[in-house]
Amino acid sequence: MSLIVELCVFPMDKGASVGAYVARAVGVIRESGLPHKLTPMGTCIEGEWAEVMGVVRRCFEVLAADSDRVFLTINADWRRGRVNGLSSKTATVERVLAGGQS
Amino acid sequence: MSLIVELCVFPMDKGASVGAYVARAVGVIRESGLPHKLTPMGTCIEGEWAEVMGVVRRCFEVLAADSDRVFLTINADWRRGRVNGLSSKTATVERVLAGGQS
């Protein structure tokens, strides 16, 4: 569970409102059972490469099914041996800001 | 307040643990008073272009001050007339997933 991927994905040919399409992708992520966190700009997913990227592919496919153009960004952060990165990364930052050690 | 920027920024020459440096940038964002949300992969900031990008610049400068290389990614989503985007965007997705309208 050492990989965290933030995925942002949407169709480019459905106009300015894409919430219904984004929800499809988030639904796919939820069904995967992988630890994840919805943010204002995407969804962070944690797991091993194959399982996370498998979910990313299904998110893409569920949008490409009825779209002619899909745009997708990923930021991926892999750290050897990390566990519970979705909570530990923000906890580290909060601890430092509160005067503690990183 | 129609622009949302997710900022991810870190030094490349400080080794694998960058939490203390990321915390500096998050501190700058908090001091700005702009609406923001810390995520596992960055911080989402909402405001007008000049104020958000002014904060991004200060985050960059506070890391470049004692680093030789800094990497930074931005995903920016501007929508005319949007208010409270940090909460409304995720709320829309949750509403659709619960069976409602986008």
Next chain:
Amino acid sequence: MSLIVELCVFPMDKGASVGAYVARAVGVIRESGLPHKLTPMGTCIEGEWAEVMGVVRRCFEVLAADSDRVFLTINADWRRGRVNGLSSKTATVERVLAGGQS
């Protein structure tokens, strides 16, 4: 000239074909006189923070003028003392691949 920014920017409410809008942004970059390189996924711009980000802002504004939603990504790489990064970065990679030093 130690900052390189790759900018990808497009309107979300103009359909699948956005080449005419992307060209507007590239036109703004060309008029700036800053060193730049058009790629299949964006444009890399080199300069100081204020001048590069000033161009990024004008690219955003020229699309937001007649759009209701604009999406933008930036990858930024700052390295102290670097010159001619647009050519030196790819040259380093090619040199290593040819068996030389990085």
Next chain:
Amino acid sequence: MSLIVELCVFPMDKGASVGAYVARAVGVIRESGLPHKLTPMGTCIEGEWAEVMGVVRRCFEVLAADSDRVFLTINADWRRGRVNGLSSKTATVERVLAGGQS
């Protein structure tokens, strides 16, 4: 060949100079035989989802093999029916800038 992915990948624990590591990833991409284009900020790769993402995975693995932290960004643009996107996308922009149609 309707997917274009721009991949940027580097280790976070090897100091400011990462050219030798980036070259490993570019070497993997070249060996794949997929159409690609090296840019100052990454490499654009064109193909079908499975083949492009397979290459991305091998690039990640070749860096993770001797690193404790690897950072990776992807911008992906899929368009139904597009061929030769690596050259056609920039050609469209140049044509519009020269006064032609998009």
